[in-house]
Each structure stands twice: as structure tokens, then as C-alpha cells.
Amino acid sequence: MPADAALIRARGLTKRFGGFTAVDAIDFELRRGEAFGFLGPNGAGKSSTMRMIGCVSPPTAGELSLFGLDPVADGPEIRARLGVVPQEDTLDVELTVQENLLVYGRYFGLSRPVIRERSARLLEFVQLADRASDRVEPLSGGLKRRLTIARSLINDPEILLLDEPTTGLDPQARHVVWDRLFRLKQQGVTLVLTTHYMDEAEQLCDRLVVMDRGRIAAGGSPRELIESYSTPEVLELRFDPSEHEQAAEKLATVPAQRREVLADRVLLYVPDGDSALSAVRRLGLEPLTSLVRRSTLEDVFLRLTGRRLED
Amino acid sequence: MAVRLAPGPAGLRPGPLATWSFAVRQLRFWLTDYRRTWRGSVISTVLNPLLYLGAMGLGLGTLVDQHGTARLGGVSYLVFLAPGLLAASAMSTGVEESTYPVYGSVKWNKTYQAAVSAPLRPADLFHGHLLFVTLKLTMSCSVFLAVSALFGAIQSPEAIAALPVAVLTGLAFAAPIEAWTVTRTKDTSLTVVYRFGLIPLFLFSGTFFPITQLPGWIQPIAYITPLWHGVALCRGLSLGTATWTGVLLHAGYLVLVLAAGIWAGNRTYGRRLYV
Numbered sequence A: 001m002p003a004d005a006a007l008i009r010a011r012g013l014t015k016r017f018g019g020f021t022a023v024d025a026i027d028f029e030l031r032r033g034e035a036f037g038f039l040g041p042n043g044a045g046k047s048s049t050m051r052m053i054g055c056v057s058p059p060t061a062g063e064l065s066l067f068g069l070d071p072v073a074d075g076p077e078i079r080a081r082l083g084v085v086p087q088e089d090t091l092d093v094e095l096t097v098q099e100n101l102l103v104y105g106r107y108f109g110l111s112r113p114v115i116r117e118r119s120a121r122l123l124e125f126v127q128l129a130d131r132a133s134d135r136v137e138p139l140s141g142g143l144k145r146r147l148t149i150a151r152s153l154i155n156d157p158e159i160l161l162l163d164e165p166t167t168g169l170d171p172q173a174r175h176v177v178w179d180r181l182f183r184l185k186q187q188g189v190t191l192v193l194t195t196h197y198m199d200e201a202e203q204l205c206d207r208l209v210v211m212d213r214g215r216i217a218a219g220g221s222p223r224e225l226i227e228s229y230s231t232p233e234v235l236e237l238r239f240d241p242s243e244h245e246q247a248a249e250k251l252a253t254v255p256a257q258r259r260e261v262l263a264d265r266v267l268l269y270v271p272d273g274d275s276a277l278s279a280v281r282r283l284g285l286e287p288l289t290s291l292v293r294r295s296t297l298e299d300v301f302l303r304l305t306g307r308r309l310e311d
Numbered sequence B: 001m002a003v004r005l006a007p008g009p010a011g012l013r014p015g016p017l018a019t020w021s022f023a024v025r026q027l028r029f030w031l032t033d034y035r036r037t038w039r040g041s042v043i044s045t046v047l048n049p050l051l052y053l054g055a056m057g058l059g060l061g062t063l064v065d066q067h068g069t070a071r072l073g074g075v076s077y078l079v080f081l082a083p084g085l086l087a088a089s090a091m092s093t094g095v096e097e098s099t100y101p102v103y104g105s106v107k108w109n110k111t112y113q114a115a116v117s118a119p120l121r122p123a124d125l126f127h128g129h130l131l132f133v134t135l136k137l138t139m140s141c142s143v144f145l146a147v148s149a150l151f152g153a154i155q156s157p158e159a160i161a162a163l164p165v166a167v168l169t170g171l172a173f174a175a176p177i178e179a180w181t182v183t184r185t186k187d188t189s190l191t192v193v194y195r196f197g198l199i200p201l202f203l204f205s206g207t208f209f210p211i212t213q214l215p216g217w218i219q220p221i222a223y224i225t226p227l228w229h230g231v232a233l234c235r236g237l238s239l240g241t242a243t244w245t246g247v248l249l250h251a252g253y254l255v256l257v258l259a260a261g262i263w264a265g266n267r268t269y270g271r272r273l274y275v
Helices: A046-053 A075-079 A097-107 A112-125 A141-152 A171-186 A198-204 A222-229 A244-253 A273-282 A297-305 B016-034 B038-066 B077-098 B100-107 B111-117 B122-150 B157-181 B188-204 B216-224 B226-239 B244-273
Strands: A008-017 A020-030 A035-039 A061-066 A082-085 A159-163 A190-195 A207-212 A215-220 A233-238 A258-261 A266-270 A289-294
Touching (some): A008 A046, A020 A046, A020 A061, A020 A207, A020 A215, A035 A046, A035 A198, A046 A159, A046 A190, A075 A082, A097 A112, A097 A141, A097 B016, A112 A141, A141 A159, A141 A171, A159 A171, A171 A190, A171 A198, A190 A198, A207 A222, A207 A297, A215 A297, A222 A297, A233 A273, A244 A258, A244 A266, B016 B122, B038 B122, B077 B122, B077 B157, B077 B188, B077 B226, B100 B111, B100 B122, B100 B157, B111 B122, B111 B244, B122 B157, B122 B244, B157 B226, B157 B244, B216 B226, B226 B244
Parallel strands (some): A035 A190, A035 A207
Antiparallel strands (some): A008 A020, A008 A061, A207 A215, A233 A266, A233 A289
């Protein structure tokens, strides 16, 4: 396989369950060392896509290749080079932390000394070394997630697949996970993750695609997506509830790429928030609070997946 | 271009050697798992034959023997019962191993899902578990035979051949039931196996009395059940009355059921775990 060839390549990749199309003819390519994200609301087809990449779900139609191999014919060979962190923990909770790594390492045909050496290193990496001989059952969600990440690394994978790696974790636990994933990325591991958290995508992904109803709605780096689908800044205005509606109407005359009227706020998508705020004041409107902020992926996401009424 | 669908165990690149080694990897998982529970399991393996042969063989047997044993083939009830119980206990182990442990691996712990995201394929998990069940059956049936010998319930050196037959009987239940269990989405369906399968078979397959004691119309049903074949063959070997035709007929039937179970499981495992 040439060095610049795509590590993962999908063309018209489709997954149907009976009459329901979970993934609808999507195309994407991934290069070695990238951190790639599938972003989307629940039910967008992210997990189905991940399971096809993980070679545990045969595509209904289209092409998919990993390392230039066919997931259906070469599943074991491909999976030997993948690390998988599934959405739901699949740890053996009756066994100890150490035993979970041992059992999983054996699935890859690794010898006991190799597994022992790697487990020690990996448990250190995910800060679980002091729990090595504890049973998994009573561990917290965050610790289990970290163990799952350690387990996914036992075969020294070239690609790490993470399906919603921090869903359900408290903020501290999420930050520990992010920190570890960032280090892996620095070590050259290719990361593929799904998430519905924008901050996670922004922190970790070099490139991402936004999925909605089985299709790819947009793709690019976080910066590119913000540039293409939002304005540099957003002005958020909050008015007295009695004036909210009137003010929102008047604001239509303020030049803005987009205006969103929410129940409690009005959002103006503008190139320059401060000058837009001056324009608002020139109309004689005095908001209770005003906030000028940079556009985020969340703005892009909500626009693309259409959760709000838009102008 | 449409890709191939529903990958079965055939057509995958790893050859027979890899297939074998993948199954052994899964066997080692079960052995690690067994290390948690082996003490309890060993105790019941020894206690079961002691209790059954003591209560039924000696206790009930004394009463039975007083009424003449012609219909038992002229041997004492204990001698009649022991090989039947051997086969029945193998069935019971086969059923136990192929229900909740398999169901739990898919639905509770999801260790099966974990294993297929590693290189193992669904069929490897199936074969690995059958290897584990084979080991467990060999262990429990050996103990059963040894205890039977201690009770003086064994008449022929051929009885040693009852060991593989009992193991085969257990597997003839384990493979098809496992093939079915893996498709289940509610654990309540498993109780059906016990209620309508295990218990009636246990009672009416010639373990405790010859099936010639049953009404004529019910006897053909007994011939279909693998347990009757296991019981008949174990008994023949234990009493030293087995014929080559009988051996081939009974063992052949059990092998057939086992093969059908493996064929089915190779498919159902794939369908359940590759979705």
C-alpha cells in the first residue's frame, strides 16, 4: 500500500436494516495519523458507520476498505490492527482489571509476557495501575471507560475507533479521557471517533463530517466548517421578556447573515459582533445582557442538523 | 459495486489452522472465567453422583429390587440406573452450559461483542465454547463414572467407553441449544428449555425406568430424543451388553445431532454478532 494511500476509504457506503436506511451512500477517506470525527445527533448513522469500519457489520452496499483490505473477506486481519472502544462497555465485570486485559490480549494471539508488559504500561497510561487486581464490577463509569481504552490498545493498533468515548462521564472523567486521546494522537495513532459533543470534536478532531439522517451533511476541519457554515462571530442578546418579541422584530433591520429568535435570546450571526451591537443600540434597543462570542462548531452543527427555526 | 453479505465462517481467509487457534483463544477465555467458579463446580460435580446414586440407586433401588429385576435386564436397580444417570447428567451439564452463560455473553456482559471486535469471528466463539463444554463434560462424566464404580454399579470394563458417549450426549444437547440461545433476546425463553425440554427428557428417556414401561404411542418420541440414545448406549456399555450395531446406531445419531447443531450455530452466531 503506497504511503499516501487512504487508510480507510468508503464510497457509497450504505447500511440498511430491513426498510430503514441507517447509512445512506456516504463517502469518506482517512489518512494515517489523522483524528477524524463523525458528528451528528442520535440516530444519524454514526454508530452503524463505526460498526462497518470495525468489520462487525457487513455493508449493505457500496465499497469500504481498510489498509487496502476488504472488511468482509479480511475481517480478522483488519481487526488485528484496530483498537475498538464501543459505545457500551463490553468489559467482563466478573474479572479483574488485569484479567480483562489478559483475556483480550489473548484474542490477538499475544503471549502472556507481552500482555503483562503492555498491561503494566497501559494501566499506567490510563492511571489505573493501582486498581490492576480489583474486580471491574464496582468501578465507576469513568474508570471502566479508561479500562476499555487501555484494553483497546493492547494490540498496539494502527487505528483506534471510539464510539462516543465520553458519553455519560462527568466533566473530570471526560477531561482525563480527552487528555489520553490527545496523547495517543501525538504518538501517531489514527483516531476515528463519533460524538455529539461539539467541544469533544473541536478538541480532538483534525477533520470531521457532520452526519444527519444517514448522510454526510458537511465535512472539513473544525475551522473550515465554521468558516463555511457560520460567521466569525455571534452576538447573543437577551431582552426583558415583555419586550422580547418586539425587539426581535426590530432586529431584522440589523445587517446579519442569519438571525435566530429563541425563546429567551436572539442570536445574530455577523462578521463583527461589536459593530452589530452598536447598530442594535442605534435602533434604540437596550438588551438586558449582550454577549459577543466566536462561532463554534455547535453553531454549525445546529444549523446543519436543523434543530432550530431559522430565518 | 455491492459487497458480499452475511459473512459466514466459510470464505474467510484464515485457514483451518487459524480457525483452530482462534477457537482455542476463546476456550482460554472460558478457562480464565472458570477460575472464578471452579471450587463450587467441582464440589457439585462430586456431590451430584453421590446424592443421586445414594438416594435413588441405594434407597429407592432396595425397594425396586424386592419386586424382581427381570424388566431391568436382571441387574440391580443401582446397576441399571447409574449409566442412565451418567447420560442424563451429561445432558444437564450440556444444557446448563449452553443457556445462561451464552445468553449472558451476548446480552449481559457482552463479552461476545468484545471478542468479535478483536480478530475472532462469531463461529470461533461458538467453537471455543464447545471446546470448553467438552472439557467440562469430560471432567464431570469422569467423576460420575468413578463414583459409580465406587458404588459397585459398573459391571463391565467396556464402561470406560461410556465416558466419550456421555460427553457426546452432552454435546448433542449443547451445540443445537447454543445455536438457538445466541439468537434469543429475552432470558425468559431460556426457562422453556428447562420446563419443556430438560425435565421431561430427564424423566422419560429411560434414565429411571425402561421406556418399554411407557404407553406404546409415546415410545417413538423417546427414540427421537438424543438422551434416550445416550442412555441406551451408556447402559449397554456399562452392563457389557452393547452390540456393534447398537453402538453405531446410537453414537451415529448423537453425532448427527451434534453436527446439525454445529451447522446451525455457525450460522446463528454470525447472524447475531455481525449486524
